[in-house]
Amino acid sequence: MLPSTITTYLAQPALSLYADDAVVTDDGKTYRGRSEIASWLVTAASEYTYTTELVATRRIDANTWVAVNHLEGNFPGGTIDLQYTFTLEDNLITRLTIAP
Structure with a gap:
């Protein structure tokens, strides 16, 4: 089961x-801090x-989870x-890596 921070993010990134x-x-580019992430x-x-569509999840360690999403669109x-590899600390995302 994914932490609520991640399920909330997957429903509506904020x-x-x-x-x-x-x-x-994401896509080979790195964004640091809230300003760049915004x-x-x-x-x-x-x-x-x-x-x-969320198709798979797994926990890597105490602070890291992977959510696999299937995307379909005009890209x-x-x-x-x-x-989507999430690292959390104090219920906040400290690192997110998105890769195929």
Whole structure:
């Protein structure tokens, strides 16, 4: 079972779920801190239209979980399974890596 921070994020990504010094890596780019992550969230949400379906989850260690989402939309290729690897501390995301 995923922690509520992650299930909330997967339903509706929000800056409030990130620690002040969080790091996000997506599509080969790294975003550090809330300011850069806020810009990334806006850009990522508006770049393409797509649907997501959670297809698998697993716990790596006490603070790290992986959620695999199947995406379908108008991005190049049209479908992809992405692994969202979350690291949490004090119920906030400190690191998120999104990769195929």
